[in-house]
Amino acid sequence: MEQKKKKGYGAGIVTGILATVLVGLLLLGGFRVITNTAGSYASGKVTEKEVSKKLNKLNALIDKYYLYEDEIDTDQLAEGIYSGYTSALGDKYTVYYDEDETKALMESTSGSYEGIGVVVSQNVQTKIITVVRPFEGCPGAEAGMLPGDILIEVAGNDVSGIDVSTVVSWIKGEGGTTVDIRVYRESEDKYYDFTVERRKIEVPTVAYEMLEDNIGYVQVTEFDEVTSDQYIAAVDDLKAQGMEGLIVDIRDNPGGLLSCVVDMLDYMLPEGTIVYTEDKNGEGDTYTSDAEHYFDLPLAVLVNGNSASASEIFSGAIQDYETGTIIGTQTFGKGIVQSILPFNDGSAIKITVSRYFTPRGTCIHKEGITPDVEVELNEELKTKLTIEKSEDNQLQKAIENVKEQIAAE
Numbered sequence: 001m002e003q004k005k006k007k008g009y010g011a012g013i014v015t016g017i018l019a020t021v022l023v024g025l026l027l028l029g030g031f032r033v034i035t036n037t038a039g040s041y042a043s044g045k046v047t048e049k050e051v052s053k054k055l056n057k058l059n060a061l062i063d064k065y066y067l068y069e070d071e072i073d074t075d076q077l078a079e080g081i082y083s084g085y086t087s088a089l090g091d092k093y094t095v096y097y098d099e100d101e102t103k104a105l106m107e108s109t110s111g112s113y114e115g116i117g118v119v120v121s122q123n124v125q126t127k128i129i130t131v132v133r134p135f136e137g138c139p140g141a142e143a144g145m146l147p148g149d150i151l152i153e154v155a156g157n158d159v160s161g162i163d164v165s166t167v168v169s170w171i172k173g174e175g176g177t178t179v180d181i182r183v184y185r186e187s188e189d190k191y192y193d194f195t196v197e198r199r200k201i202e203v204p205t206v207a208y209e210m211l212e213d214n215i216g217y218v219q220v221t222e223f224d225e226v227t228s229d230q231y232i233a234a235v236d237d238l239k240a241q242g243m244e245g246l247i248v249d250i251r252d253n254p255g256g257l258l259s260c261v262v263d264m265l266d267y268m269l270p271e272g273t274i275v276y277t278e279d280k281n282g283e284g285d286t287y288t289s290d291a292e293h294y295f296d297l298p299l300a301v302l303v304n305g306n307s308a309s310a311s312e313i314f315s316g317a318i319q320d321y322e323t324g325t326i327i328g329t330q331t332f333g334k335g336i337v338q339s340i341l342p343f344n345d346g347s348a349i350k351i352t353v354s355r356y357f358t359p360r361g362t363c364i365h366k367e368g369i370t371p372d373v374e375v376e377l378n379e380e381l382k383t384k385l386t387i388e389k390s391e392d393n394q395l396q397k398a399i400e401n402v403k404e405q406i407a408a409e
Helices: 011-027 048-065 074-087 099-107 139-143 164-171 227-240 258-268 310-321 393-408
Strands: 031-037 040-046 095-097 112-115 118-122 129-134 150-154 178-185 190-197 199-202 206-211 215-220 245-249 272-278 286-289 299-303 325-328 336-342 348-357
Touching: 074 095, 095 099, 095 164, 099 164, 099 336, 099 348, 118 164, 129 139, 139 190, 150 164, 164 178, 206 227, 215 227, 215 393, 227 258, 245 393, 258 272, 258 286, 258 310, 272 310, 299 310, 299 393, 310 325, 325 393
Parallel strands: 215 245, 245 299, 299 325
Antiparallel strands: 031 040, 095 348, 112 199, 118 129, 129 150, 150 178, 178 190, 206 215, 272 286, 272 348, 336 348
C-alpha cells in the first residue's frame, strides 16, 4: 500500500533523527528542562556541568549518611535517573524503559508472549489500572480475574501511580513461573489474591462468525503485527459465505500499531486520506487508501470508553467517510502518536512525537469519538467475563442498525 508523505519525511527517518538528537543532547552539553508554571510550560537551560555537580553532591551525601549502604544497587540508581527525567515531562505516554521492560513492550505487539492473557487499561487522571478483558482459556481468566478488577499489587509491588507498561512487564515472565496479583473488586467491595501461572499466550486479535440474516461479525481486540492479515481474511471469508452486512467490534480495544490499522482501513475505504500526523514543527505524514479495495456493504462499528488510539483512527475514518454507523459510547480520547527509540544497551524511550487527525482534520485527543448512535452497555453486563450475544444490548442495537441499512438499499 502506498503511503504518501504530507510534509517530507518517513516514519523510519523520523525515528532515526530523533534517536540521534536525543543522544546528542544527553552527551554533548546542554539539555532542556521543562517546568510546569500555572498550567503552561516554561523552558530553561541547565548545563551538563550543573547536573553532574548536583549528582556528585547527592552521591557524597548518600555515601556519608545513608543507613542502608550495603543495599544500594548502582544500576538501579542510574535507571531511576533516566526514568525520573522522562516522568518529569508530565506526559504519561512518554516513558523510559529498562532492558527487560523494553523486551516486554516489543513483545506486546508481536502477536504472542509469555504471560497471563489479560488486557489492562490505565486511567489518565487517577493512574488506576483496571482489567479490561481476561481472555477465555488463558491463565488470568482461569484464576478468576474479571473485567473491572482494579490492580493493587503485582509481584509484591504496589502499582499505585506506576506506568501501565512497567506493571505489564512485572506480570509477564517465563512460562511455567507464577506471579502474585492482588485486585480490588468494586462490585463486591472485596480484595482478591491470585497466584497465576504464566504460559505462552497466542493473542487472539481477531474472531469472527456469521450471525443470523447473513450479518457478519468481526471482533478485533488489538492492532498487532498479525491483525490486519487476520482481519482481511475474516472479511473475505464472510463475503464468500454470502454476507449482506458487517459489524466490526472494537470495544475494549486499546489500540496498537499505526501500520496495522492503516492496512485495515485501506481495505475498507475508498481512495483518499486515512489519517495524517503532525509534529511540533507542523510536519508529518499522510496515510492514504487506494482505489483497489472498498467495502460497500452496510457496516456498523461498536466502540466504548476503552476503544483507544488505533481503534479511534479506525472508527474516526469510518465516521468521516460516512461508510458505516458508529455505535456505543464515547471513545477513550488518545489522539497522539509515540515512537519507540532504542538505545545500544537494550533500553528505550517511548516518546510522544505527533498528533494525529481524522480525514476531516479532527484531533480527538482528550475528546474521543462521539458515536452516531449512543448506547450504554447494561450495567449488569459490565463485570461479566462472557457476555452472550443475545443479551449484549449494544450488539443487538448494531444488528438492528445493519438490518435497517440492508432494508434501505
